[in-house]
Amino acid sequence: MATTSDSGEIEGFGQVSRTVGTVFRYLLLAATMFGIVMLGVLLLYVANDAIRPLTADPGWYLVFLLALVVPSAAVGWTVRRRDSEAFNFGTLLVGMLVVSLMFSGGVALLVIDVVPPLVALAYAIGIAVPVGLSVLLTGQAHRISFTPRLAATTALFYLSLFGLPGPVGGALGVPQVVPSLVGAIQSIPVIPVDWMMIAAVVGGGSAAAVGAYAAGIGDRTTGLYAATAAFAATLVAGALGPAVGLGAVPAVVVTAVAFVPTGAYAWRGGFAEEGSPLGLVFAATVVGGALVGALAVDALGFAGPASWVDWGFLTSAHSGTAENAGLYPAIGGSILLMATVAALSFPLGVGAAVYLEEYAPDNALTRFVDVNISNLAGVPSVVYGLLGLGVFVTYLGQSAGTVLVGGATLALLILPIVIISSREAIRSVPSDMRQASYGMGATRWQTVKNVVLPEAFPGILTGTILALGRAIGETAPLIMIGAPNVVFNLPDTLGSKVSAMPLQVYAWSGLFASEDFYTKAVPAGVVVLLAVLLAMNSVAIVLRNKFERTG
Amino acid sequence: MSEQNRDEQRTGDAGSPDPTDDEMLIQTDVSESVERTGASFDRDTVVSARDINVWYGDDQALQNISMDIPEKSVTAMVGPSGCGKSTFLRCINRMNDLIDSARVEGDLYLRGKNVYDDDVDPVALRRRVGMVFQKPNPFPKSIRENVTYGLKIQDKGGDYDEIVEESLKRAALWEEVKDQLDESGLELSGGQQQRLCIARAIAPDPEVLLMDEPASALDPVATSQIEDLIEELAQEYTVVIVTHNMQQAARISDQTAVFLTGGELVEFDDTQKIFENPESQRVEDYITGKFG
Ligand SMILES: Nc1ncnc2c1ncn2[C@@H]1O[C@H](COP(=O)(O)OP(=O)(O)OP(=O)(O)O)[C@@H](O)[C@H]1O
Ligand SMILES: [Mg+2]
Numbered sequence: 001m002a003t004t005s006d007s008g009e010i011e012g013f014g015q016v017s018r019t020v021g022t023v024f025r026y027l028l029l030a031a032t033m034f035g036i037v038m039l040g041v042l043l044l045y046v047a048n049d050a051i052r053p054l055t056a057d058p059g060w061y062l063v064f065l066l067a068l069v070v071p072s073a074a075v076g077w078t079v080r081r082r083d084s085e086a087f088n089f090g091t092l093l094v095g096m097l098v099v100s101l102m103f104s105g106g107v108a109l110l111v112i113d114v115v116p117p118l119v120a121l122a123y124a125i126g127i128a129v130p131v132g133l134s135v136l137l138t139g140q141a142h143r144i145s146f147t148p149r150l151a152a153t154t155a156l157f158y159l160s161l162f163g164l165p166g167p168v169g170g171a172l173g174v175p176q177v178v179p180s181l182v183g184a185i186q187s188i189p190v191i192p193v194d195w196m197m198i199a200a201v202v203g204g205g206s207a208a209a210v211g212a213y214a215a216g217i218g219d220r221t222t223g224l225y226a227a228t229a230a231f232a233a234t235l236v237a238g239a240l241g242p243a244v245g246l247g248a249v250p251a252v253v254v255t256a257v258a259f260v261p262t263g264a265y266a267w268r269g270g271f272a273e274e275g276s277p278l279g280l281v282f283a284a285t286v287v288g289g290a291l292v293g294a295l296a297v298d299a300l301g302f303a304g305p306a307s308w309v310d311w312g313f314l315t316s317a318h319s320g321t322a323e324n325a326g327l328y329p330a331i332g333g334s335i336l337l338m339a340t341v342a343a344l345s346f347p348l349g350v351g352a353a354v355y356l357e358e359y360a361p362d363n364a365l366t367r368f369v370d371v372n373i374s375n376l377a378g379v380p381s382v383v384y385g386l387l388g389l390g391v392f393v394t395y396l397g398q399s400a401g402t403v404l405v406g407g408a409t410l411a412l413l414i415l416p417i418v419i420i421s422s423r424e425a426i427r428s429v430p431s432d433m434r435q436a437s438y439g440m441g442a443t444r445w446q447t448v449k450n451v452v453l454p455e456a457f458p459g460i461l462t463g464t465i466l467a468l469g470r471a472i473g474e475t476a477p478l479i480m481i482g483a484p485n486v487v488f489n490l491p492d493t494l495g496s497k498v499s500a501m502p503l504q505v506y507a508w509s510g511l512f513a514s515e516d517f518y519t520k521a522v523p524a525g526v527v528v529l530l531a532v533l534l535a536m537n538s539v540a541i542v543l544r545n546k547f548e549r550t551g
Numbered sequence: 552m553s554e555q556n557r558d559e560q561r562t563g564d565a566g567s568p569d570p571t572d573d574e575m576l577i578q579t580d581v582s583e584s585v586e587r588t589g590a591s592f593d594r595d596t597v598v599s600a601r602d603i604n605v606w607y608g609d610d611q612a613l614q615n616i617s618m619d620i621p622e623k624s625v626t627a628m629v630g631p632s633g634c635g636k637s638t639f640l641r642c643i644n645r646m647n648d649l650i651d652s653a654r655v656e657g658d659l660y661l662r663g664k665n666v667y668d669d670d671v672d673p674v675a676l677r678r679r680v681g682m683v684f685q686k687p688n689p690f691p692k693s694i695r696e697n698v699t700y701g702l703k704i705q706d707k708g709g710d711y712d713e714i715v716e717e718s719l720k721r722a723a724l725w726e727e728v729k730d731q732l733d734e735s736g737l738e739l740s741g742g743q744q745q746r747l748c749i750a751r752a753i754a755p756d757p758e759v760l761l762m763d764e765p766a767s768a769l770d771p772v773a774t775s776q777i778e779d780l781i782e783e784l785a786q787e788y789t790v791v792i793v794t795h796n797m798q799q800a801a802r803i804s805d806q807t808a809v810f811l812t813g814g815e816l817v818e819f820d821d822t823q824k825i826f827e828n829p830e831s832q833r834v835e836d837y838i839t840g841k842f843g
Contacts, residue, residue, distance in 0.1 A: 142706060362651060432688035438649055440701040440751070441678030450704065455691055 043530070049523035051307040059302035067296060068289035075285040079278045089269040090282030092542070097262045097287065099535045104257035105314075106335050107202060108250050113332065113490045117197040118186055124201040126182035130156035195238045195248035199256070203234030206256040210264045217272055230260045308524035317488045318504065322516035327525055330504035332490040333403070334472055334532070337500055340407025341414065341471050346464055348411070349418030353460075356419070357426040358448050377416035384413040385480025393481060400482030404494040409477045414467040421463025425456040458547035465540040469533050475502040485511055501529045594621035596660075597759060597789045598643055603657035605638050605647065605814070612638045613814040616657070620806070625781055625790045627800035627822065630810030631837070636793045637685060639810070640761045643791070644680040645673040661759070678705050681757030683765045685793075687744035689736035689751070694719075694728050697736045697747055701755035714754055721783070722750035723776030742769045749777065753784070760784060762792040766799065778803050797838060801826050809834045 048054075080087035111120060134153045137144065158166060163180030170176075179187070191197070207230040215223025234256045241251025270280040297304065316326030360366045388409025392398045398405050429452050437447040478500055485507035487499040499507075505525035508517045598620040605613040613635045620626045628636045638647065645666060647653040658665050666676050681701075689697050698715045701707075715732065719725040724746040728739070736747050745768050752760060762781070766774040781803050784790050794800050800807055801822060808819040811833060818825060818834045829835045 142708065430688075432684070432686060433690060435646070435649065435684065436688040436690065436748070436751075437700075437704075438674075439644070439646060439677060439682040439684065440704060440755070441674055441676075442700075442704045443674050446704045450700070451690060 046523045046526050049519055050309050050527040051305055053305050055303075056305040057297075057302040059300065060297050060304050063296045063300065063302060064290075064293040067293035068286070071289050072282075072286045075282050079282045083276055083278050086276035086279035087282060089276060089279035090286075093262065093266055093269065093279065093283040094286050095538065095542075096265055097258065097283075099538060100258040100262055101254070102532070102535050104254045106331075107257050108253040109328075109332050109335065109490070111198050111202065111253060112249060114336065114492050117194045117201075118191055120201045121197040122182045122185040124204070125185055126160045126180065127157075128204075129181060130160045193248075195241075195252050198249055199234050199238050199252045202253055203231055203256040203260075206260050207231035207234070210260055213264055213268075217268055226264065230256075230264070233260055233263075308520045309527050313524050314528070318486045318507075322508075322514070322520040325508070325517070325521045327501060327504060327528055329487045329490055330499045330501045330525075331528070331532075333487065333498040334500045336403050336491055337407050337410060337498060338468055338472055340403055340494070341411045342464070342468060344408060344411035345415050345418050345467070349415050349464070350422050350460055352415075352419045353422035353426055354448060354453070357423050358444065358452060373416050373419055377420055380476075381413055381474050382476040382480060384409055385477030387412065388477060388481045399495065401478075401484055401497050402495050403491050403498045405481050406478055406483055406498055406500070407494075409481050410471040410474060413474065413477060414471045417467040417470065418464050421467065422456070422460045425459025425463060426452060428459065429455040458543050462540045462544045462547070465536055465543070469536050469540075472500075472533060472536070473502055473529065475500075475506050478503050479506075501525060501532070505529065594624060596620065597622040597662060598791070599660045600639075600642070601658040601660070603639070603642055603655065603659060605635070605642065605656075606654045607650070608652045611814060613642075616814075616816045618808060618816060618819050620789065620791060622789045623785060623787065624805040625785045625792060625803050626806045626808065627804035628791065628793045628808045628810060629795070629797065629800050629837075631812055632795075634810040634812050635814040636810055637763050638814070640682070640763055640791065640793060643759070643761060644677045644682055645671075646677075646682065648673055678755070679757055680759045680761060681752035681755070683745075683748050683752050683760070683762040685763040685767070687741055687748050687768065689739070689744050689747050691735060691737050693733045694736050694739075694747060695732040698750050698754050700751060705755055707755055718750040718754040719747075721753060721780050722746045723773055723780065724750060742773055745769060746773065746777070749780070757788065759789045759791065762790065764793050764795065767795065774799075797826075797840075809837060811837065 076087060076090075079090065111117065130153070133156050137149050137152060141149070159178070160181040163176060163183060164178040165172075165174050165176070166180070207227045210230040211223040211227025213223075214226030234252055237255035237259075238248045238252040241248040244251075246254075266280060266283070269275050270277050312324075313326045314331065315328050316324065317329050319325045356366065356369065360369075388405060389400070392405045392408055393400045433451050433455065434447055437451045442450070483503055484497050484499060485503065487497055491498045505522055508521045508525065512521075596619040600616050600618050603613055603616040604611065616639060628639065630636055638653075641647045641650075642655055642659055643661070643666075647655055655667065657667075659667060661676070661680070664671070666673075678701075690700060692700070695711075695715050698718050699711050702709065702711065702714065716725060716729075719728065724743060727743060728747075736744065739747060745765060749762070749765055752762075765781075766777050769777060778799065781790055781792060785805070792804065804822045806819065807822045807825040809817050809825065809829075811817045818829055818831050820830075825834065826838060829838065
C-alpha cells in the first residue's frame with residue numbers, strides 16, 4: 001500500500017505479508033531436523049554404550065582439554081579469521097591423516113594375514129612389468145598399429161602371469177615349458193625378509209602414486225624426487241620400526257599408506273605454489289595436541305574411557321564371552337568382500353553406463369533396459385541374496401558363503417546403483433564439449449576417452465564409493481548365500497568362507513543373545529562399522545567437492 | 552544414434568561426381584550453379600550445395616539451399632536469428648548427424664565429392680573442415696592441451712610447442728596466455744575462450760574453416776584481430792563465417808549469402824554487390840535494418 005504524497009513522492013513502500021512463507025520455512029526446517037535428531041540420538045546412545053566416555057578419569061578429560069581442545073580451538077579460530085582456505089586445508093589434512101590411518105590398518109591386515117608377502121611381491125612385479133612394457137609400446141603408437149600392439153600386450157600379460165603354455169596348455173595336457181614371471185619369483189631360493197618385500201609392494205605403489213602427484217604439481221624431476229623420498233621414508237620406517245616397539249611390517253604399511261600420502265598433501269598445501277603454511281600450523285596443533293595429551297595421560301596415570309572398542313576388540317576373533325569377543329575376522333572379511341565387489345561392479349557398471357549414454361541407439365530396447373535398471377535398484381537385498389544363492393551356489397556349484405560368492409552377490413546388488421550414478425555423471429558432461437570434440441574430427445571412442453570419461457570420472461568414483469558403502473552394510477544377502485555367522489580366521493583365498501561386520505553384529509544380537517553381548521559387543525561392532533562407512537563416505541564427499549570446484 | 556543411420560536416411564545422391572576427377576567435375580558443378588543462384592565467381596568451387604533441405608523433426612529449417620562457395624575466400628552468411636545459418640554450417644561438416652531429430656536431404660559436394668555419399672566417413676570429413684562454434688566450448692583441459700587436441704586425435708606429428716604458439720598468436724591470444732599454458736582453458740574469459748577455440752580449430756590445418764559468430768563475444772580490439780586473422784586465413788583456406796554484424800560482413804567477406812526467416816537463401820553474390828545493389832528488396836530491407 002504505497003502511500004503517495006500530493007507531490008508524487010513515495011513516502012513508503014508498504015509491506016507484503018510473509019506469514020505463509022515463514023510457516024512453510026519452519027515446517028521444512030522441522031522436517032529436516034526430525035531425521036537428523038532421531039539418528040543423532042540413536043548414535044549417541046550406541047556410542048555411549050560402546051565407548052563409555054563416562055568411565056574415564058576427569059583428569060584424562062582435563063589433560064586433553066588443555067593439550068588438544070583449547071590450543072586447537074584457539075589456533076583454528078585465528079587461522080580461520082586470517083585465511084579460511086588455509087583452515088579448510090588444515091582440517092582436510094587432519095581428516096586425511098585419520099582416514100589414511102584407518103586404511104593403513106586395512107592394508108596391514110591384508111599383508112599380514114591374507115596375502116603372503118612373497119605372493120604379493122610376485123604378483124606386483126608380474127603385473128608391473130607387463131604394464132610398464134605396454135606403456136612403452138603405447139609410446140610407439142605412431143609406428144606400430146593397434147592390432148599388433150594389442151596382441152603384444154596380451155601376450156606380455158599372459159606370459160608374465162601364466163607362462164607358457166599356461167592354463168591353455170594345461171587344459172590340453174601340455175606340460176609347462178616356460179614358467180611365468182610370477183611363478184619364477186615365487187620359486188627363487190633366497191627370499192628377502194618379509195618387511196622388505198612388503199616395502200617393495202606397498203611402498204613402491206605409494207611412491208609411484210606420490211611421484212605422479214608431485215609430477216602433476218611440479219615437473220618430472222619433482223616427481224622423481226618425491227617418489228624417491230617416499231620410498232626411502234618407507235624403508236627407513238621398516239628399519240626403525242622395531243626400535244620404537246612397532247613391528248617392521250606395520251611400520252612399513254602405516255608409513256606407506258598413511259604418512260607418505262598425507263606428507264605429500266601437506267607439502268603441496270603448505271609449501272607449493274599458493275600454499276598456506278598457516279593450515280599446516282593448525283594441523284600440527286591438532287596432531288601435536290593429541291600426541292602430547294596421550295603421552296601426558298600416560299605419564300600422569302589418568303585412565304581413559306574403558307571403551308569396548310579397543311585394540312583387543314579390533315584384533316581378536318569372536319569368543320564365548322562378550323568381553324573377549326572381537327571383530328577382526330569380520331573386518332577382514334568386509335575388506336575382502338569390498339575389494340571383490342569393487343573389482344566386479346566398477347568395470348561392469350561403468351561399462352554399461354558408458355554404453356547406454358554414449359553408444360546405445362534411442363530405441364524401445366534401450367528404454368526397456370533403462371526402466372529395468374531403475375527397478376533393479378529398488379529390489380530388496382534379500383532378493384539379491386536369493387539370486388546369488390540360486391545362480392552361484394546351486395547353478396554354478398560354488399561352495400556357499402565364500403568371498404567370491406558373497407562379493408559377486410553384493411556386486412549384483414549395487415550394480416544398478418553404480419550404473420545409475422555413473423550415467424548421471426556422464427550425462428552431466430556438457431554436450432558442448434562432445435560437439436567440440438566431434439567437430440575436431442574425433443571418433444566416438446576418442447571423444448569418450450579424452451573428453452567424456454575424464455570429466456565424468458570424479459562423479460563416477462563418488463557414486464561407486466557411495467554404492468560400496470551400501471554394500472558394506474548389507475546383511476541379508478550374506479545370510480542368504482550361507483555366509484557363516486562366526487569365522488575365526490581371515491579368509492585367505494577367494495574360495496574361503498567369509499563373515500562380515502554387519503553379519504557378526506547380527507550374530508551377536510541374535511545367536512549369542514544375552515545382556516552382555518547386547519550392551520558390549522553389539523554397540524562396539526556398530527561403532528566400528530559406522531566409522532568405516534564414515535571414512536568411505538568422507539572420501540566420496542571430498543572427491544565430489546573437488547569435482548564441483550573445478551567443474 | 553549412429554552416423555550410419557543418417558546415411559540411410561538421406562535421399563539418392565544423384566550424379567555424385569567421381570572424387571578422382573575433382574577438377575573437371577567442379578567445373579561442371581559451377582556451370583550448373585550459374586543458373587541456380589545467379590552468381591558465379593572467378594575462383595574454383597570448394598563447397599557446393601545442391602537442394603539442401605533440413606528438417607528438425609517436422610520443422611523445416613532449410614529450404615532448397617543451393618550455393619557454390621569459392622575457395623580461398625571469405626564467405627559470410629547473414630540473416631535474422633533462427634533462419635538456419637548454423638544449420639547450414641553443420642551440413643557442411645555433417646555435424647547434423649549428431650542431432651537425433653535432424654534430417655538432411657540433398658547433396659553437398661566438398662571438392663567434388665558428395666559428403667553425404669555412403670562411403671564418406673564423417674569423422675574423416677571433419678578433419679578437413681574445422682569448426683568454431685557459436686558458443687565458446689573449450690575442453691576442461693589446459694590451454695596447451697586444448698590447442699593440441701586436434702593434432703593428437705588426428706595422429707599429426709610436428710613440433711607441438713611451435714604449433715601451440717603459432718596458433719595462439721594467429722588467434723590473437725598468445726600475449727594474454729603465454730605464461731599460463733598449463734592452466735585450464737575454462738579459467739579464461741568468454742572472449743578469450745572463443746579465441747582459444749579458434750586456435751584449436753586452426754591448429755590441425757583444416758582446408759575449410761567454418762566459423763559460427765566467432766566474434767560475438769569479443770571486444771573491438773580482439774574482434775579486429777580476429778578479422779585480420781580471417782583475412783589472412785583466406786589466403787590459404789576457405790573460410791565460411793556466420794555473423795550478425797553487417798559491417799563485419801562487408802569488411803571482411805568476399806561473398807555474402809543472405810538467409811531469411813523460413814530457411815531460404817534469398818541472395819548470394821559478391822559482397823560488394825549485396826551491400827550496394829542487391830537484387831531483392833527483402834535483402835535490401837534486411838541489410839539496411841528495415842526488418843530482421
Ligand atoms: N538441435 C535442434 N533441434 C531442433 N531444432 C533446432 C535445432 N537446432 C536448430 N533448430 C531450429 O532450426 C532453426 C534454425 O536454427 P539455426 O540454429 O540454424 O539458426 P541460426 O540462423 O544459426 O540462428 P542464430 O543467428 O540465432 O544463431 C531454428 O528454428 C531452430 O529452432
Ligand atoms: Mg546460429
